[in-house]
Amino acid sequence: MKGCSSLPYRIDYQPEAEEHLASLTARQRALVLDGVDAHLQHQPTVETRNRKLRRPNALADWELRIENLRVFYKVEEEPEQLVRIRATGVKVGNEVFLAGEKWEEP
Numbered sequence: 001m002k003g004c005s006s007l008p009y010r011i012d013y014q015p016e017a018e019e020h021l022a023s024l025t026a027r028q029r030a031l032v033l034d035g036v037d038a039h040l041q042h043q044p045t046v047e048t049r050n051r052k053l054r055r056p057n058a059l060a061d062w063e064l065r066i067e068n069l070r071v072f073y074k075v076e077e078e079p080e081q082l083v084r085i086r087a088t089g090v091k092v093g094n095e096v097f098l099a100g101e102k103w104e105e106p
Contacts, residue, residue, distance in 0.1 A: 014084055014087075016087060036083075060087065
């Protein structure tokens with residue numbers, strides 16, 4: 001079954017996501033880093049209350065919700081189990097801001 005290995009997934013922050021993280025407050029960064037470690041190292045493709053599969057778009061297949069923060073990621077199974085963090089942002093109302101810029105979904 002997909003994503004059921006007991007080995008943890010390797011987490012890879014893409015350069016854009018690192019820029020987004022740098023724009024967050026220290027508390028927000030800590031929440032994101034701790035949340036990613038807690039929720040995405042094992043079974044990142046299992047939907048939960050705070051983790052959902054997104055409609056197909058150019059940014060990412062999956063979204064992790066941590067309070068008002070959002071982490072957008074893709075999962076690879078081969079050649080290794082890998083979670084690619086594509087973006088991190090802040091949700092305000094119905095809008096998501098990445099590094100202070102309003103993100104427009106394609």
